[in-house]
Amino acid sequence: MEPGVESLTALLLSQAVLVPNLVGTFVFALSGGVAGVKGRVDLFGLAVLSFAAGNAGGIMRDMILGRFPAGSFSDWRYLAVSVLAAVVVFFWYPSIDRRRQLVLYFDAAGLSLFAVTGTLAALTAGLSPVMAPVMGMLTGIGGGMLRDVLVNDTPAVFRGELYAIAALAAGLVVVVGDALGWPWLVTFALGAGLCFFLRMMGIHRGWGLPTAPWSPGRGDG
Amino acid sequence: MEPGVESLTALLLSQAVLVPNLVGTFVFALSGGVAGVKGRVDLFGLAVLSFAAGNAGGIMRDMILGRFPAGSFSDWRYLAVSVLAAVVVFFWYPSIDRRRQLVLYFDAAGLSLFAVTGTLAALTAGLSPVMAPVMGMLTGIGGGMLRDVLVNDTPAVFRGELYAIAALAAGLVVVVGDALGWPWLVTFALGAGLCFFLRMMGIHRGWGLPTAPWSPGRGDG
Amino acid sequence: MEPGVESLTALLLSQAVLVPNLVGTFVFALSGGVAGVKGRVDLFGLAVLSFAAGNAGGIMRDMILGRFPAGSFSDWRYLAVSVLAAVVVFFWYPSIDRRRQLVLYFDAAGLSLFAVTGTLAALTAGLSPVMAPVMGMLTGIGGGMLRDVLVNDTPAVFRGELYAIAALAAGLVVVVGDALGWPWLVTFALGAGLCFFLRMMGIHRGWGLPTAPWSPGRGDG
Numbered sequence: 052m053e054p055g056v057e058s059l060t061a062l063l064l065s066q067a068v069l070v071p072n073l074v075g076t077f078v079f080a081l082s083g084g085v086a087g088v089k090g091r092v093d094l095f096g097l098a099v100l101s102f103a104a105g106n107a108g109g110i111m112r113d114m115i116l117g118r119f120p121a122g123s124f125s126d127w128r129y130l131a132v133s134v135l136a137a138v139v140v141f142f143w144y145p146s147i148d149r150r151r152q153l154v155l156y157f158d159a160a161g162l163s164l165f166a167v168t169g170t171l172a173a174l175t176a177g178l179s180p181v182m183a184p185v186m187g188m189l190t191g192i193g194g195g196m197l198r199d200v201l202v203n204d205t206p207a208v209f210r211g212e213l214y215a216i217a218a219l220a221a222g223l224v225v226v227v228g229d230a231l232g233w234p235w236l237v238t239f240a241l242g243a244g245l246c247f248f249l250r251m252m253g254i255h256r257g258w259g260l261p262t263a264p265w266s267p268g269r270g271d272g
Numbered sequence: 273m274e275p276g277v278e279s280l281t282a283l284l285l286s287q288a289v290l291v292p293n294l295v296g297t298f299v300f301a302l303s304g305g306v307a308g309v310k311g312r313v314d315l316f317g318l319a320v321l322s323f324a325a326g327n328a329g330g331i332m333r334d335m336i337l338g339r340f341p342a343g344s345f346s347d348w349r350y351l352a353v354s355v356l357a358a359v360v361v362f363f364w365y366p367s368i369d370r371r372r373q374l375v376l377y378f379d380a381a382g383l384s385l386f387a388v389t390g391t392l393a394a395l396t397a398g399l400s401p402v403m404a405p406v407m408g409m410l411t412g413i414g415g416g417m418l419r420d421v422l423v424n425d426t427p428a429v430f431r432g433e434l435y436a437i438a439a440l441a442a443g444l445v446v447v448v449g450d451a452l453g454w455p456w457l458v459t460f461a462l463g464a465g466l467c468f469f470l471r472m473m474g475i476h477r478g479w480g481l482p483t484a485p486w487s488p489g490r491g492d493g
Numbered sequence: 494m495e496p497g498v499e500s501l502t503a504l505l506l507s508q509a510v511l512v513p514n515l516v517g518t519f520v521f522a523l524s525g526g527v528a529g530v531k532g533r534v535d536l537f538g539l540a541v542l543s544f545a546a547g548n549a550g551g552i553m554r555d556m557i558l559g560r561f562p563a564g565s566f567s568d569w570r571y572l573a574v575s576v577l578a579a580v581v582v583f584f585w586y587p588s589i590d591r592r593r594q595l596v597l598y599f600d601a602a603g604l605s606l607f608a609v610t611g612t613l614a615a616l617t618a619g620l621s622p623v624m625a626p627v628m629g630m631l632t633g634i635g636g637g638m639l640r641d642v643l644v645n646d647t648p649a650v651f652r653g654e655l656y657a658i659a660a661l662a663a664g665l666v667v668v669v670g671d672a673l674g675w676p677w678l679v680t681f682a683l684g685a686g687l688c689f690f691l692r693m694m695g696i697h698r699g700w701g702l703p704t705a706p707w708s709p710g711r712g713d714g
Contacts, residue, residue, distance in 0.1 A: 087430070091488065093481040095437045096430035099413075102406075110336060115552060117561025119338025120399055127402040144486045178562055181569040185544075192541075196643070201417070203426050205645055209529070209538035216537045260535040265586045267533065308651070312709065314702040316658045317651035320634075323627075331557060340559025341620055348623040365707045422638070424647055 067239070068171070071164035072109070073132050076123070078157035079165075079194045080105030080133040084140030085147060085154070090202040094141055101137040102130065103201060108193030112169050112186055116176040158195075159217075159250035163243035166191040166218035170225040170242070180230065184222025191218035191246075213253035216260065221246035288460070289389050293330070294353050296382035296389075297344070301326030301354040303379055304419045305361030306368065311423040315362055322358040323351065324422060329414030333390050333407055337397040379416075380438075380471035384464035387412040387439035391446040391463070401451065405443025412439035412467075434474035437481065442467035509681070510613065513606035514551070515574050518565070520599035521607075522547030522575040525640045526582030527589065527596070532644040536583055543579040544572065545643060550635030554611050554628055558618040600637075601659075601692035605685035608633040608660035612667040612684070622672065626664025633660035633688075655695035658702065663688035 083104025087097040106129055110122035123129030140147060147154060169190025173183035192208045192215050199206040208214045221242040228238030252258040304325025308318040327350055331343035344350030361368060368375060390411025394404035413429045413436050420427040429435045442463040449459030473479040525546025529539040548571055552564035565571030582589060589596060611632025615625035634650045634657050641648040650656045663684040670680030694700040 088484045088487050090426060090430065091483055092430035093483050095481050097484065099429070099436055114335050114556050115561070115563040115566055117338075117559075117563070119336070120397065120403075121336040121338070124336055124394075124399060124403050124407060127400060130403065130406060141484050144484055148486075173566075176562065178566060179569055182562075182566050182572065185572060186566065200421055200642055201427060201430075203424065203645065205532060206643060208541070209532065209534035209643075215541055260537050262533055262535050263530045263539065263583050263586055265590075266530050309705045309708050311647060311651065312704055313651035314704050316702050318705065320650070320657055335556050338559075340557070341615075341618065341624075342557040342559070345557055345615075345620060345624050345628065348621060351624065351627060362705050365705055369707075421642055422648060422651075424645065 067236070068168050069126075069128075071243075072168055073128060075161035075164040075168075076105040076109075076129050077132040077136050078105075078154075078161040079108075079198075080136030081140060081147065081154060082158055082195065083133075083198045084137045085144070086198050086202045086204075087137075088140060088144050094137070097141055098134050098137040100198060100201060101140070102133040104194045104198035105129070105133045105136065106194060107197040108165055108169070108190040108195075111193045112172060112190040115186065115189075116173060116178070118172075118176065155254055156251075159247050159254075162191045162214070162218055162250065163221055163246035165194075166221035166246050167225055167239055167242045170222035171229075174226070174229055180226040183226055184219050187222030187225065188215055188218040191215075191221075212257075212259050213249045217246045217249035217253070220249060288457070289392070290347075290349075292385035292464075293389055294349060296385040297326040297330075297350050298353040298357050299326075299375075299378035299382040300329075300386075300415045300419075301357030302361060302368065302375060303416065304354075305358045306365070306375070307419050307423045307425075308358075309361060309365050315358070318362055319355050319358040321419060321422060322361070323354040325415045325419035326350070326354045326357065327415060328418040329386055329390070329411040329416075332414045333393060333411040336407065336410075337394060337399070339393075339397065376475055377472075380468050380475075383412045383435070383439055383471065384442055384467035386415075387442035387467050388446055388460055388463045391443035392450075395447070395450055401447040404447055405440050408443030408446065409436055409439040412436075412442075433478075433480050434470045438467045438470035438474070441470060509678070510610050511568075511570075513685075514610055515570060517603035517606040517610075518547040518551075518571050519574040519578050520547075520596075520603040521550075521636045521640075522578030523582060523589065523596060524600055524637065525575075526579045527586070528640050528644050528646075529579075530582060530586050536579070539583055540576050540579040542640060542643060543582070544575040546636045546640035547571070547575045547578065548636060549639040550607055550611070550632040550637075553635045554614060554632040557628065557631075558615060558620070560614075560618065597696055598693075601689050601696075604633045604656070604660055604692065605663055605688035607636075608663035608688050609667055609681055609684045612664035613671075616668070616671055622668040625668055626661050629664030629667065630657055630660040633657075633663075654699075654701050655691045659688045659691035659695070662691060 080101035083101040084097050086104070087100040092100060106123040113119070113121035166187040170183050170187030173186035178186055196206040196208055224242035224245055225238055228241065301322035304322040305318050307325070308321040313321060327344040334340070334342035387408040391404050391408030394407035399407055417427040417429055445463035445466055446459055449462065522543035525543040526539050529542040534542060548565040555561070555563035608629040612625050612629030615628035620628055638648040638650055666684035666687055667680055670683065
């Protein structure tokens with residue numbers, strides 16, 4: 052491959068990663084804003100919570116991989132979409148709340164996108180094929196976990212419905228695709244698609260993993 | 273400017289940053305100790321909580337910017353003032369509790385100092401003028417957020433009264449001063465002063481940002 | 494010392510650190526799994542919580558020291574023992590719960606091992622002898638703190654019984670041994686032994702530090 056093509060490919064790839072990352076940030080930031088409205092935070096607290104939900108996963112990823120400045124701090128556009136999400140929630144919360152199902156879909160999309168791009172970033176930074184999907188999963192679930200901790204909820208990710216494991220599955224697809232030399236877009240689509248599919252099955256068909264039989268109140272809630 | 277003058281300036285600047293940082297650490301550590309007494313932790317837990325409240329903001333800042341060892345781990349004096357604050361709270365909590373107003377003022381001072389020095393550190397590390405104030409804000413509010421999460425409270429920063437936004441305003445002043453080439457001390461004083469002023473207005477005049485109209489129980493609490 | 498011997502020593506040391514770190518990870522991961530069963534998370538959430546409890550301390554340590562990829566992300570064996578712990582808890586929770594005392598002993602062992610290896614890593618990374626034991630302590634208590642925050646508990650480390658301070662004591666022994674040139678194994682054994690002894694005294698003899706006299710409900714709970 053000649054240099055010109057390679058750098059064009061690199062450019063396209065970086066753009067290909069930027070757009071899903073921005074979309075993922077926006078939908079996660081929406082979920083942060085919704086949590087903020089429920090927690091009665093003010094407009095600015097809403098923005099902080101949106102930023103945390105949308106960006107903490109990527110920031111953790113880069114802090115662990117050693118890429119600085121970490122995550123969203125290297126590009127103002129992540130801040131912009133996070134603040135936009137906070138403003139949208141502040142003014143149109145009822146419309147969003149009515150479309151709860153839609154928000155779940157967007158969240159599933161964000162999870163899928165982050166899991167794939169996070170795994171890719173981990174592989175690029177030299178993580179082993181075993182650990183890279185774990186990093187992709189952390190990228191996908193980190194923001195939501197911080198969001199829930201900040202408003203004093205048990206992280207939603209611990210509540211079944213194939214959430215974290217869907218993200219991990221996406222990461223595994225990326226690792227396999229990378230090892231077998233699949234075209235990047237195919238790998239991307241398959242990984243994100245599998246994660247999204249598993250989330251949909253979790254939401255609509257109740258697919259999930261078992262809780263330990265000795266958990267208190269199991270079966271009631 | 274000749275080299276001798278420049279390194280003297282650098283020395284003065286680093287000292288100029290060290291003292292406010294130590295003062296800020298101490299007052300935030302006091303707030304950590306107070307939270308610890310309320311949460312019934314033992315003397316050593318008090319020290320851990322004081323250290324967390326006083327230093328987590330700076331540690332997060334450096335972990336994101338890529339400066340190692342991060343934050344207070346590079347200088348024992350931060351540990352010293354944190355432990356001092358814990359001891360002060362352990363023995364004289366009632367005196368501190370009676371001076372609640374005074375603690376709020378000190379906290380406002382700490383926030384102002386951290387927001388300014390955090391933004392400066394971010395600019396020095398190459399962050400864009402858009403993201404540097406966000407980093408200053410995080411430096412200012414990070415310790416208090418961790419403190420509240422550790423004792424299972426919703427972070428105070430989410431409860432109105434112009435807190436995080438005051439820190440952001442300080443950071444914006446620093447960015448403007450840096451761009452226009454203001455003398456550093458002027459920038460420092462204006463930024464920290466604006467943040468402190470906004471906090472005072474929040475505390476005494478009830479200045480604040482609106483909560484979303486759809487927040488539950490809005491207007492009651 | 495000739496090069497061959499030195500690199501052999503380095504190899505032995507790295508192995509000497511790997512095994513206690515893996516054992517420490519496993520026992521902390523067990524505690525994460527137990528917290529997960531109580532918090533009614535599903536099987537995969539259990540694995541996430543086990544991984545967090547077992548590895549967050551080391552990941553924080555490396556993120557602060559600037560060693561990348563941080564902590565367990567550089568070696569798949571930490572993931573393996575964490576998942577193993579989750580599986581063990583999932584299937585045999587009652588047996589583990591009946592052996593609560595035994596779990597406390599294992600936890601004490603994990604704390605001792607992490608405190609020593611964390612302090613050593615901090616010294617190697619150039620931290621001062623004052624701050625290195627603090628880093629060792631953080632390595633030891635970080636995972637448990639994150640575990641408790643994730644399931645919405647006040648961190649157990651704040652509840653007396655010589656926990657964090659036992660870890661700090663181990664770190665101080667390591668610093669003294671390093672300064673006086675003690676053989677590494679002696680330093681290791683003395684540091685870890687002291688921490689373990691203090692924990693045992695905390696558990697069995699009620700050794701502990703005082704709570705501030707002004708803490709609410711002091712003496713009742």
